[in-house]
Amino acid sequence: MEENKYVIGLDFGSDSIRALIVDVLNGNELGSGVCHYPRWMEGKYSDAKISQFRHHPQDYIDAMTSAVQQALSSVNKDIVNNIIGIGVDTTGSTPAPVDENGVVLALKPEFAENPNAMFILWKDHTAIDEAEKINLLAHSGEFPDYTQYVGGVYSSEWYWAKIAHINEQDSAVAKAAYTWVELADWVPALLTGNIAPNQIRRGVCAAGHKALWHADWDGLPSEEFLTAISPTLKSLRAHYSKQVYTSDQEAGKLNQQWAEKLGLPIGISVAVGAFDCHMGAVGAGARENDLVKVIGTSTCDILMVKREDVTGKLIEGICGQVEGSALPDFVALEAGQSAFGDVYAWYQRLLAWPLQLGAEKYPELKEKLQDISSSLLPTLSQLIEHHSDSHVLALDWFNGRRTPFANQHLKGAIVNMNLGTNAVDIFRCLVESTAFGAKAINDCFLDQGMTIKRIIAIGGISKKSASIMQLCSDVMETEIAVVKSDQCCALGAAIFAALAAGVYTDSISAQKAMSSKFIKVYQPDRERSRYYRERYEQYLMFGNYMEEIIMATAAQTEK
Ligand SMILES: Nc1ncnc2c1ncn2[C@@H]1O[C@H](COP(=O)(O)OP(=O)(O)O)[C@@H](O)[C@H]1O
Numbered sequence: 001m002e003e004n005k006y007v008i009g010l011d012f013g014s015d016s017i018r019a020l021i022v023d024v025l026n027g028n029e030l031g032s033g034v035c036h037y038p039r040w041m042e043g044k045y046s047d048a049k050i051s052q053f054r055h056h057p058q059d060y061i062d063a064m065t066s067a068v069q070q071a072l073s074s075v076n077k078d079i080v081n082n083i084i085g086i087g088v089d090t091t092g093s094t095p096a097p098v099d100e101n102g103v104v105l106a107l108k109p110e111f112a113e114n115p116n117a118m119f120i121l122w123k124d125h126t127a128i129d130e131a132e133k134i135n136l137l138a139h140s141g142e143f144p145d146y147t148q149y150v151g152g153v154y155s156s157e158w159y160w161a162k163i164a165h166i167n168e169q170d171s172a173v174a175k176a177a178y179t180w181v182e183l184a185d186w187v188p189a190l191l192t193g194n195i196a197p198n199q200i201r202r203g204v205c206a207a208g209h210k211a212l213w214h215a216d217w218d219g220l221p222s223e224e225f226l227t228a229i230s231p232t233l234k235s236l237r238a239h240y241s242k243q244v245y246t247s248d249q250e251a252g253k254l255n256q257q258w259a260e261k262l263g264l265p266i267g268i269s270v271a272v273g274a275f276d277c278h279m280g281a282v283g284a285g286a287r288e289n290d291l292v293k294v295i296g297t298s299t300c301d302i303l304m305v306k307r308e309d310v311t312g313k314l315i316e317g318i319c320g321q322v323e324g325s326a327l328p329d330f331v332a333l334e335a336g337q338s339a340f341g342d343v344y345a346w347y348q349r350l351l352a353w354p355l356q357l358g359a360e361k362y363p364e365l366k367e368k369l370q371d372i373s374s375s376l377l378p379t380l381s382q383l384i385e386h387h388s389d390s391h392v393l394a395l396d397w398f399n400g401r402r403t404p405f406a407n408q409h410l411k412g413a414i415v416n417m418n419l420g421t422n423a424v425d426i427f428r429c430l431v432e433s434t435a436f437g438a439k440a441i442n443d444c445f446l447d448q449g450m451t452i453k454r455i456i457a458i459g460g461i462s463k464k465s466a467s468i469m470q471l472c473s474d475v476m477e478t479e480i481a482v483v484k485s486d487q488c489c490a491l492g493a494a495i496f497a498a499l500a501a502g503v504y505t506d507s508i509s510a511q512k513a514m515s516s517k518f519i520k521v522y523q524p525d526r527e528r529s530r531y532y533r534e535r536y537e538q539y540l541m542f543g544n545y546m547e548e549i550i551m552a553t554a555a556q557t558e559k
């Protein structure tokens, strides 16, 4: 009898990496490991006040090694010996500068402590000015509108803005960087030993959604356009591979060094990498007109559409329409919110400040105070189940607005408080604001003729808080199905590992066999939906008003 075969999905998140061992026949999840990035957890190389968020490459290497080893130790040896492939999903746009041999600069002694030589995490917003310049140039009429397939607005979260920003700030990095590589492309390259810039297989997902790659202009934007953004971008077009790949294809084979380090069989397939939400959508079983929302720190939303539905059609205000970035034969429309759970995390930190002071003053109470601090979010999220007519209203743009129409200058806001407003009222209005932000994304798709047949939720919050999910369903006035898998992005990566290893010849069959089932479907409560309809109008009005004020203030500061 032929032995069962297994694959590993690696999901590189903002704080940690998850490794998941999956049966290729049925998608059963057999073992897993998680590891937080050690330097990141110490707060190194980042400064939230200036929106600078950097990951040291060594963090990825150390955490991946530990997570995979943990996962392997949770299953028996027969399973380990029958692992035939690895799939990789990561956050993005999270690029790093590499030298002519493909070594990330921060892995070289002279750059080891330089945050500009590390991975620039997706949520780093230090490149707002450069993103604005890209938009001005793309809309100037001097060049083709290179932003047309990314929603018409280039974001500071993305590749070219980040590279231009770092290169202009740091001439040593600019000089040493031969090219810049997205994390989603770097991990498979590392595992296969193909880090040399001319060998690396870049995925269509990162290229199309963040680097303005499109077949219409034969790949990347022209050298003239890139050097108009910044002369420091010269030669980067030439140093970027001409061809890009979908994730059902192989990036290469696991090399001996990494096989030994991780404890995996040598020579197994490593699939081309892609972003977390794209692989998550596949893991969630998304088909035509399904909107999959990865709801966690931020949200990343993928609407899966048929090529014919968007042929000759440009969807504005989103983060891209790219064929093959999720399922190879579909176009994935990407959108998202730059902060979702991060808004709640901010509020939790605010409320927990006196507890932290208390713990410093009375060390004997530290543990108890920490317990209270970590129970704040679950408790608040339970308390908002009770309906309230509080008039407090918030904007969810605490980390800028990603969709609709990216604008990273924008900030969060809360209005309409009085002396009776309490901590739960404020938490409720923050949750409402994140749900309104989600509804604004749906409207952006629907207003432009797209169809949303089902909403599927994955990510931490879809499981951690029933009250928040119910509120989202009430606000969006749609059913929301929550998937069973706790690691849906890693499961999607595992599906691509099975495809790259040749277990399935088409992605739909692989998805049918291996994707997650649902565990719960939230139904909108009609009465609450009516209430939120009005509140949503107020949110939109408040948003328009605040946007005007914030942009006017930003313009004044620039003068
Ligand atoms: N009980 C809770 N209710 C609401 N939000 C929560 C709760 N517990 C954690 N969170 C939020 O969940 C987010 C983390 O989501 P998760 O999906 O686990 O991580 P990531 O986005 O890094 O993959 C944090 O921003 C945190 O504020």
Ligand SMILES: O=C(CO)[C@H](O)[C@H](O)COP(=O)(O)O
Pocket: 013, 014, 015, 090, 091, 092, 093, 122, 275, 276, 277, 294, 296, 297, 298, 299, 300, 336
């Ligand atoms: O924008 C993205 C993909 O295009 C990010 O990868 C994503 O939003 C990261 O989110 P999280 O840390 O919440 O999983």
